[in-house]
Amino acid sequence: MRIGLIGTGRIGAFHAATLAALPAVDRLVLHDAVEQQARELAGKLGADWAADLDALLGSGLDGVVIAAPTAVHDTLIRAAVTAGVPVFCEKPVAAGLEATRALLAGIAGAGVPLQVGFQRRFDAGYAALRNAAATGELGWLHTVRACTADPAPPPAGYLPLSGGIFRDCAVHDFDSVRWVTGREVVEVSATGANRGDGSFAAAGDVDTAAAVLTLDDGTLVSCTATRYNGAGYDARMELAGSQATLATGHGDRAPLRTTDDRTPSGAAPYDGFLSRFHDAYVAEMAAFTEVAAGLRPSPCTGADALAALLIAEAADRSRRTGRPVRVGE
Numbered sequence: 001m002r003i004g005l006i007g008t009g010r011i012g013a014f015h016a017a018t019l020a021a022l023p024a025v026d027r028l029v030l031h032d033a034v035e036q037q038a039r040e041l042a043g044k045l046g047a048d049w050a051a052d053l054d055a056l057l058g059s060g061l062d063g064v065v066i067a068a069p070t071a072v073h074d075t076l077i078r079a080a081v082t083a084g085v086p087v088f089c090e091k092p093v094a095a096g097l098e099a100t101r102a103l104l105a106g107i108a109g110a111g112v113p114l115q116v117g118f119q120r121r122f123d124a125g126y127a128a129l130r131n132a133a134a135t136g137e138l139g140w141l142h143t144v145r146a147c148t149a150d151p152a153p154p155p156a157g158y159l160p161l162s163g164g165i166f167r168d169c170a171v172h173d174f175d176s177v178r179w180v181t182g183r184e185v186v187e188v189s190a191t192g193a194n195r196g197d198g199s200f201a202a203a204g205d206v207d208t209a210a211a212v213l214t215l216d217d218g219t220l221v222s223c224t225a226t227r228y229n230g231a232g233y234d235a236r237m238e239l240a241g242s243q244a245t246l247a248t249g250h251g252d253r254a255p256l257r258t259t260d261d262r263t264p265s266g267a268a269p270y271d272g273f274l275s276r277f278h279d280a281y282v283a284e285m286a287a288f289t290e291v292a293a294g295l296r297p298s299p300c301t302g303a304d305a306l307a308a309l310l311i312a313e314a315a316d317r318s319r320r321t322g323r324p325v326r327v328g329e
Contacts, residue, residue: 125248138241232269
């Protein structure tokens with residue numbers, strides 16, 4: 001199998017190394033707007049490189065992974081679909097709601113699979129929660145709690161381009177809520193605060209946020225997010241049901257202490273999402289090779305990406321207006 005990869009920054013380089021190690025991948029072809037960066041990474045991995053997009057898509061690819069900046073995601077997806085090449089793209093698939101809708105409408109009839117990068121769907125702990133919810137072992141769910149906490153804020157220059165904390169950060173929780181519970185979000189009430197650097201307020205964003213989601217069966221969900229979790233990277237979820245409660249993300253490397261009588265393991269806390277979800281990212285890339293080979297449907301479609309984005313849009317609107325927002329709006 002011959003797989004292309006566009007974008008050789010931090011996440012792109014990680015995906016490239018993962019793909020190069022997968023038995024299903026015979027050849028890897030890299031492309032980046034910064035040619036030297038792609039050439040150097042190709043040299044390290046024993047991969048090929050392409051000088052431009054046309055050369056990449058014309059090199060007999062079985063699939064392509066897009067890890068380039070958000071602003072060019074929809075253009076690259078359209079180009080790959082037009083070339084008939086199955087696509088994996090990091091979220092978001094486009095910069096904004098209307099652009100996302102236009103992209104999905106434009107590629108709907110092409111018959112080319114698109115997989116979107118919500119890696120928590122491939123984490124063993126989140127998968128166990130999904131199974132518990134589906135089998136009914138927890139009884140009926142009444143409360144879901146989720147959090148995403150970055151250890152340090154991103155560069156100030158990134159904030160105006162990020163889409164805000166709900167679209168950039170908490171959207172992973174929004175997708176996980178849908179996937180784990182099998183339910184849809186119908187209403188969102190959200191708020192936010194700025195306790196740290198003034199660059200967030202200057203960008204019209206917040207550095208800490210909370211949202212209460214109401215699912216279509218009445219289950220209540222709380223999602224919190226922050227850019228200032230100095231203890232380390234924290235991503236957790238808890239399902240509370242009428243018969244039992246189950247949680248993930250509380251392992252030895254979770255960046256939290258407890259006042260209970262427990263002996264700390266001494267394990268270093270997660271320093272970021274790549275360490276927290278390392279195995280999930282590997283499983284995600286392996287799944288894409290199966291999608292590209294026609295062995296399975298996409299496990300995270302463009303429609304899934306749109307659904308998570310709509311929740312994020314509702315959360316942002318709620319934060320700005322101070323009222324609950326129906327996702328149907």
